[in-house]
Amino acid sequence: MARALIELVIAVGFITSVLSLTQSSPSTSLLLYEGPRPAMLLPLFHTPPNTTSRSSSNSRRLLQRSNARMRLYDDLLHGYYTTLLWIGTPPQRFALIVDTGSSVTYVPCSTCEDCGRHQDPKFQPDLSSTYQPVKCSLDCNCNSESGQCVYERQYAEMSTSSGVLGEDLISFGDLSELEPQRAVFGCENMETGDLYSQRADGIMGLGSGDLSIMDQLVDKGVINDSFSLCYGGMGVGGGAMVLGGISPPTDMVFAHSNPVRSPYYNIDLKEIHVAGKPLPLNPNVFDGKHGTVMDSGTTYAYLPEAAFVAFKDAIMKELHSFQKIRGPDPNYNDICFSGAGSDVSELSKTFPAVDMVFSNGQKLSLSPENYLFRHSKVNGAYCLGIFHNGNDPTTLLGGIIVRNTLVMYDRQHSKIGFWKTNCSELWERLHISGETPNRENSTAKIPPTLAPAEAPLYGLPRELPIGKITFNLLVNISYSNLQPHITELAKFIADDLDINPSQVHLLNFTPIGNDSLIRWAIFPPGSSHYISNATAASIIARFAEHRVRLPGTFGSYQLVGWNIEPLAERTWWQQNHLVVFLTIFVTLIIGLSASGMWFIWRHRQQKLNPYKPVNAAVPEQELQPI
Structure with a gap:
């Protein structure tokens, strides 16, 4: 199934060399799948919100210090989540894929002739009064001709991003407490592969590294060394993101994350239970290569061979009453079942519960929406969204695992927290919380020329x-x-x-x-x-x-x-099209009544002297998928 992708990062301005791992969905530019089974899209379906209630005290305690609160937007066609950043003065907007497996934030530059057509215009450094190029220094890979630091990213499936490094003010929106901050980012001069064809403008790197937006903000002392993501569920998409610390809910489940274990955010997974029964596995199966990695950019989950076989067998044993059917794409051997119904809230009555147990004994309980995706061709049918990771012994947990789950990446204390909730409601709770500053106070912190309008x-x-x-x-x-x-x-x-x-x-x-x-x-x-x-x-x-x-x-x-x-x-004609139409219609009726014979004669003359129009209009083409 999935094969390891090697990501080479040469960050000019900061010498970085990072090994990447399998990302098997088009959910970020890093997830360009190479192998026999391309990743499928993260299904985001519309159903009534999760009715699970949480204590109001927990929801009101979430906000703690100055932080950046931002919306997340899901893209059904491409399977990724984006957020919005503004760069420069005046601010220029960009939709960036949220990626915890990447350490660089970059956007297309106006000088790029080899960049695709994306959601927003390219960044124009000349239009920003606060932009500065990152000049070459001792710790910088340098373009000798321009004297500017450059970066280069290359992925095993041959997609690439390269360009120069610049520094400018980055704004997080007027719903954020955090003022605009100067930060280094990549200004692309070339992109290939899915980076070229994706609709999103670029990548927001939330991983660890000198160029990471998180590391830069933490080094400035403006936020705590923590961030949180909350992805919507199978029923409701979208979500929320917070850069900075939050006070964890009292019932949040934590797993240890060892920053030395791998360059990625990992957790110490030891067991998986299906219907209350542990899978017959050696705990070390989840500790191969990079260990068990949390990656917001990957759509599904991928297990080492032994763990995948055990998980698949345990699930199928519990679903013997369902009819097994072919997957939505006949080219791939998806494991799918029909007859479950379309109501997501009812799935837990027919599909077994799954628990992920950590070394500290705490466990994260997964709902069916955390390991299933909807069959796109058969109503009421679902397929396993957990796959075999091929020859790679890494356990990769993508966005499906944390649907409707607040995930807190507490880097300061080397742990990752999980709290089951409705992520679409979480944003509202963060927004209207009693500790949220009012709009006047929030925007007053941002200079008027830097305060972007609300989404x-x-x-x-x-x-x-x-x-x-x-x-x-x-x-x-x-x-x-x-x-x-x-x-x-x-x-x-x-x-x-x-x-x-x-x-x-x-x-x-x-x-x-x-x-x-x-x-x-x-x-x-x-x-x-x-x-x-x-x-x-x-x-x-x-x-x-x-x-x-x-x-x-x-x-x-x-x-x-x-x-x-x-x-x-x-135009006036567009605004008053009905009046114009009626006027023309009445005029034609009067003209036809008074000059009927003239029209007949004119018609005969046209038959005697036929002509072909020049540059005849071509019928409008149908809208093509973005």
Whole structure:
């Protein structure tokens, strides 16, 4: 199955050489899978939120000192999580893949001619009044021609990133307590492979190393040496991230993490239990090569051969009443079962509980959503999201293991904590907590030229009215099944957004395998010529955070792209299209009545003197997947 990937890092400015490991999903630029089974996408499906309750005291104690609180956004098409950073003065926005297995943060540079088309424009150093190149020094790999430090990253599947190192102000959003900080980052001049084709702009390196954003912030003394991630579940995507310390909930489970054991965040896993029974394994099976590694960039989980066989057999023994079916892709031997139903909250009644036991005796209990992914072709069917790691004895635990789990990487105390929760609700608790500073105090810390707007309308003046919103929605239902109900879907969307159905227009419809990519537009209500900035922000946020509730018959959905058209860009003709149409229609009727014979004569003349138009318009192509 998965094979080890060797990641060579030459960080000019800081001499770094790090060995990478298998990352078997396209969930970051490092996860370009090489082997017989390419990694699949992390399924992010829309169901009612987890009803598990936690004490209010725990939720109110989470925030501790100055830290950066940031949203996470999941990408269904590519299987990764991103967050948003702003670089420079004035700030330039970037969507970066959150990666604990990478130690460098980098974005495409304006000088890059070999960079792909990504979500946001390239970084333009010349437009930032606070940008400075990192000049060559004794501890720096140097470009002798420019005298500037350079970096280079290469991965075994041949994707690469290289460029120069620069230093500038990095802003974390106006929901963060943390002021903008100067930090060194990579400005790409070349990228290849999946780094080139991915939609995200770049990588946010949260690993250990001199160039890591965490190490730089900790060295400045602005945050504690800890950060936390919380990924959404199978039902609700998105999540939250905190750079800096938090007070752990009283029932958080901890595992020791040895910083000397490997260059990655590892835990001391000793046993796995299925349905309360330990797998018959030597505990050393989880200590091979890099040990048991937590990697936010990997989508699924990968076990050494002996552990995978034991786990698979134990799961199948508990599911003898289910029908085993082929996986969604006939090229791969996925282990899938049908007949479980589509309600994620009910899966624990039919699938066994799984426990991961650490050397201190504490255990992390996994729900079915932590080891299963939905079958994309059969409703009510699920497949194992834990795979064999080939010849690599490393145990690699990706995002699936920590769905709806707050993971605290406490680097200061060499431990990693786990707390089962609903990550979509966790963000709200962090945001509205009594210890959260109010908006005025928070933004007052950030100079006005550095304070980016709150998601999702970053960079737009708050008072700018919107003329139209377009968004691309990936729906987990086939074209043939959805097409007869597209009007019904539009009505459900309008009802949930509390807008008039006449405001919702279908622009394009593209089948993608067993899914459908739909391009919609939302226009202002009939009584107004514009959509307020606040309303537009609310609409986009509701989709991005999976808060739009659609009937289960329409499957799951994912917002994969959106755009806004400011009112100023819409012409008088666009704003008054109905009046224009009626005027033209009435004029034509009058003209036809008065000059009927002229039209007949004109028609005959055209038949006698046919012509071909020059540069005839080509029909608009269907929207292609991003």
